[in-house]
Amino acid sequence: MAETRDSLSARKGALRLMAHVLRDGRMLGDGASGLDGPDAARALRLAGLALRHMGRADAMLKAAMDRQPAARIRDILRLALAEIHADGAAPHGVVNDAVALARMSPKTAKQAGLVNAVLRKLAEDRAGWEALPPPSLPPWLRAPLHKAWGGARLAAIEAAHVAGAPLDLTPKPGVTVEGAEVLPTGSLRLPGGQVSALPGYAEGDWWVQDAAAAIPVRLLGDVAGLRVLDLCAAPGGKTMQLAAAGAQVTALDLSEGRLRRLRANLERTGLAAEIVVADALDWTPEEPFDAVLLDAPCTATGTIRRHPDLPHLRAARDVETLTRLQYKLIDRALGFVRPGGRLVFCTCSLLPVEGEHQVSAALKRHPGLVAHAPDPVALGLPAEAASDHGLRLLPDLWPERGGMDGFYMAVLTVPEAGA
Known part of the structure; x- marks a missing residue:
């Protein structure tokens, strides 16, 4: 060199x-x-x-x-x-x-x-x-992951973190990028490269989004013509997915700074959404939505393979603070959904307390609420992604393809009026 x-x-x-x-x-x-x-x-x-x-x-x-x-x-x-x-x-x-x-x-x-x-x-x-063995996760994270997934799976996750992550793109319908692998889920994958120099960037044909992060929107099915709320929306990957699929999207986020990036992404891609700067815990819509997508604030431990700084910035005390917030946001988000409508809850966390446990607790708090476990194979995912009430994605899935971010996601249906 x-x-x-x-x-x-x-x-x-x-x-x-x-x-x-x-x-x-x-x-x-x-x-x-x-x-x-x-x-x-x-x-x-x-x-x-x-x-x-x-x-x-x-x-x-x-x-x-x-x-x-x-x-x-x-x-x-x-x-x-x-x-x-x-x-x-x-x-x-x-x-x-x-x-x-x-x-x-x-x-x-x-x-x-x-x-x-x-x-x-x-x-x-x-x-x-x-x-030397692959670097270990910090004890505050390693212990609960070992308990949840076992030693062999934990070792595979840590190896995936060391390997890093390829570059994933979510294309508009019908768009392809030369040289990109088309993943079974529909995302495009490249080994890397300068994003702004890739074909189709200036034209707004696609946006950067890990393959795992692109799945929650797909859980809503056909959203064309539906009113959909994207909570905690910035930087906007899911907002753009919804808009490209024909939904009438309202994108809400607490941070004006982060929403500036969302606005820039919408401008580049030529997609449209109503943008609201507000705290979801205080805001009330004029009328309920057909569907709500809540990508809740979390430890983001599922993204360590792309963000190696995270293990040095998070601590055990963050988990308790964030799980309390997730609890409140789920209850608030359910109130934004019309009777018979759907809520997709997801977090980019490896911790069950920020995923599976949150949905189990929500089902107990809200009589009549129904969780629909998606079929991972139908979505192009390995069968082992099936989990309690939803999907559990871990970084060691698809090792032959370069892995994916860690995510948990579930679809919840609000009971019909009078049910």
């Missing part, structure tokens, strides 16, 4: 993004505003690579060093090891840039020699890297 001054700039940006996550507790993408063009994309990719493989890098460093270095030096070493061993980058250029990064700060300049010595030694230990 040819190393240039641009490579040093991107690596410097990656270090800043890593600190943004590990020490400031903020999401990876939130720190990219000060980077421009290709440097921003490469810095994000490198930071994500380092976070994804941090467990392996730390294990190598612990065995090679008597004392843990300062935080910035540790991040420089983590980034370099991930590039060399996980990304296949040429060691010479990576080590040179790592030393240069250490020298940039007066606080770490004296440790540049340490960086050079450690990396030159560990860069040659490919076998040692490959012998």
Whole structure:
């Protein structure tokens, strides 16, 4: 790999993004505003690579060093090891840039020699890297997942997280993209690439959406002409699906900032929806809807393969806060559905407490409410996706195709008036 001054700039940006996550507790993408063009994309990719493989890098460093270095030096070493061993980058250029990064700060300049010595030694230990197990999820998440899915399934999920995610697109009806695999569910899959450079982007022929995230809308069936409410709608993938299928969509979200992205997506795709900025717990529609889709706020642990920063940002205390909110949102959303109408509830979480348990509890709270378990095979999914009252998707499904995000989803029908 040819190393240039641009490579040093991107690596410097990656270090800043890593600190943004590990020490400031903020999401990876939130720190990219000060980077421009290709440097921003490469810095994000490198930071994500380092976070994804941090467990392996730390294990190598612990065995090679008597004392843990300062935080910035540790991040420089983590980034370099991930590039060399996980990304296949040429060691010479990576080590040179790592030393240069250490020298940039007066606080770490004296440790540049340490960086050079450690990396030159560990860069040659490919076998040692490959012998290390995949990075484990944090204990607060690992324990409930082990209880829910068992040790073998947990190991497969962790392996899927390390492998990362391909690029999935949801096309408008009849649209194809050259070179993309058509998945059994109807999504298009590419190995990656710059999104805005792909054919059909400027024309608004498709939008980026993981294959798993595209399933909840399909659970509503034919929505042409129906009034559908998309709750917690930003950034708008499901809103666009509904609009493209002919629904009269109202998209509601609490965040005006996130809705700006939804508006931009609608403009690019030429699709239309009524947009409402409001808190779903306070807002009341003028009349009930034929259907409501609630993609509820959650830990987002089902998206770790695409967002390796999440394990470093979430904690056990978040689960209790979010499950309380989901409980309230389900009850509120059911009140927005006309008699005989449907609610699709979904979360991009791996935790049953944010999925299966929520639906079971809702059925007990609301007499007459009916859950309809979808047929996964009819939707193009593996039969094992069938779950209590709905569908359970995990990152290790479709390993031969590149996996999918973790999701739980269910269809609930509100009783008819007088029933």
